Amino acid sequence: MDNQNSWLAKLGVRHPIFAAPMAGGPSTPELVATVSRAGGLGFLGAGYWSADQTRDAIRRVRKLTEAPFGVNVFIPETPxxxxxxxxxxxxxxxxxxxxxxxxxxxxxxxxxxxFPSRASFEAQMEVILEERVPVISFTFGCPDPQVIARWKEGGASIIGTATTPEEAVQLEQAGCDAIVAQGYEAGGHRGTFLPMDETRLIGTMALVPQVVDRVRVPVVAAGGIMDGRGILAALALGASAVQMGTRFLVAEESGTHPAYKHAILSWxxxxxxxxxxxxxxxxxxxxxxxxxxxxxxxxxxxxxxxxxxxxxxxxxxxxxxxxxxxxxxxxxxxAGQGYPLARPMPALAVVQELLEELERVKRSLSL
Ligand SMILES: Cc1cc2nc3c(=O)[nH]c(=O)nc-3n(C[C@H](O)[C@H](O)[C@H](O)COP(=O)(O)O)c2cc1C
Structure with a gap:
């Protein structure tokens, strides 16, 4: 827990709640800024963007808040x-x-x-580094240690995504400052980058404690966490924070298409x-x-x-x-397996509700 507090404090983040990067529209600068302003950590999902689109979005977040936020990229696939x-x-x-x-x-x-060119990915990374984004996360791969060392030169905290304990160990060895442990329940793309037996997918409840035991860096739990109960469970498993995607998909500020929002809420x-x-x-x-x-x-x-x-x-x-x-x-x-628990509300109200629930569940357990 000390480790958790010092890592988040160093980032200037007050609450262990990250709004997951959601490429393809949902993670608007407004959503990111609102979550960060509320003391959580918002992430831009830059995976499908060019260098210029990435710069514009970063600057739009900065116009809305001085609070720290993150940018997430996709490591290009090997053809x-x-x-x-x-x-x-x-x-x-x-x-x-x-x-x-x-x-x-x-x-x-x-x-x-x-297949996307390495050059366009590198141009995008140059923008993110030039803009001095405080937190950079990535998925779909594990860059070489020299690459990660370079990204860290300007002081950014680097977070990689793992879906197995082995991937988490590789990411730590490559120099990541923290690991997102993404369970089977998670909505969106799986971050898997090592060859994977598809009958061996690991749920968040089983994955988080294994990753916590195998690495020394902080672990962020992702997948199926929808409310204060889920956050407390993840912290109890040893996570330092949670990364929630589906819960923020139907937030007012998200760019999710209205028919998509409707499907989440009614199907x-x-x-x-x-x-x-x-x-x-x-x-x-x-x-x-x-x-x-x-x-x-x-x-x-x-x-x-x-x-x-x-x-x-x-x-x-x-x-x-x-x-x-x-x-x-x-x-x-x-959407993640917990999507029937999603409710439409402003992102600030989501963060406030999550914090209140977290306190309530803590109190009820100590009875
Ligand atoms: C619509 C959507 C888009 C996503 N896009 C990204 C992304 O661009 N980068 C990334 O690292 N993870 C992405 N994810 C996965 C999240 O980071 C996270 O692992 C997941 O949302 C956690 O599960 P939950 O949806 O049950 O909260 C996405 C998830 C969703 C639902």
Whole structure:
């Protein structure tokens, strides 16, 4: 606990509550600034942004608050060794059935998805370092120790994402100042970067104490934490803070599409599943028609999904049209297993409620 307090105090963060970075729209500068101003730690999800978009968002947060905040990036994937062209062409043909306008089918046909260039990632990192963002977190990989050492030169605290104890150990050895331990319950993409047996996914309750026992740096628990009960449980397991995504997805300040918010709040019994259908990388979201149809076709061995981020590029026109038409059945509805506990409210009220619940549960347990 001393370790926890000193780490957060050094960051200038008063409460052990991080609003998860949520790339693709939900993590607006307003959401990030509100959580940070309330004494938690807000994160921009910069994974899909260019260097310029990243700079703009950082400056917008700074206009709203002087409180510390974080920026999260995606470590670029190493391109697959097999040529993905065959799976790209068959996927284009399959996706055409979901394009209900000829223009959209032609747009999908014309796509030439590519692995992101190292150069664009490096340009984005230069901006984040130039802007002296106090906390940098990353997912989908583990950079070399020299790279992390360079990121730390300006004083930033570096946080990596692990889904197994082995990944946490590798991140600590590479020089990370803290580790996000992301359990099976978590909404959005899994941060997994070491080869993984998909029958061995570890839940937050089992993962956090194992990571705490294996590393010396502070651990941030993520996955399925929705209220004060969950926060206290994570702290009891040895976490220094929690990173909550789904709870903040329906906050007033989040940029989540209204039809997506509506699905979170009203599709209570659909449940979530891990799927590669939207992006090519495993991510957890609320089940919908698109996910069910593609996962079914994959299970029936009718089709293969191209690797991330190629599939992400291929499904983009359909997801964009779904947004225009308010059709949540074709959007990626990333959410954690706890999503039925989400309620729409301003982000400041979320943080205040979480802190009150945390105190209440603490008191009730000491009876
Ligand atoms: C919509 C959405 C987008 C996400 N995007 C990112 C991201 O860009 N970077 C990242 O490290 N984690 C991302 N995550 C995962 C979160 O960091 C965190 O692990 C997860 O939200 C915790 O589980 P919970 O949703 O049950 O709280 C995302 C999660 C959601 C729900």
């Amino acid at each position: 697959a060794r097999d040529d993905p062209q065959r799976s790209v062409s068959t996927m284009k043909a399959w996706l055409r059935n979901w394009a209900d306008e000829p223009g959209l089918a032609a747009e999908i046909d014309a796509l030439q998805p590519e 209570r019994d659909r449940g979530t599943r891990l799927t590669r259908s939207f992006s090519g990388r495993f991510a957890r979201g609320i089940r919908n028609a698109f996910m069910d149809a593609l996962d079914h076709a994959v299970d029936a061995k009718e089709i293969e999904i191209p690797p991330y981020p190629l599939q992400n590029t291929l499904t983009q026109p359909i997801r964009r049209q779904a947004q225009q038409q308010n059709d949540a059945e074709r959007m990626s509805l990333w």
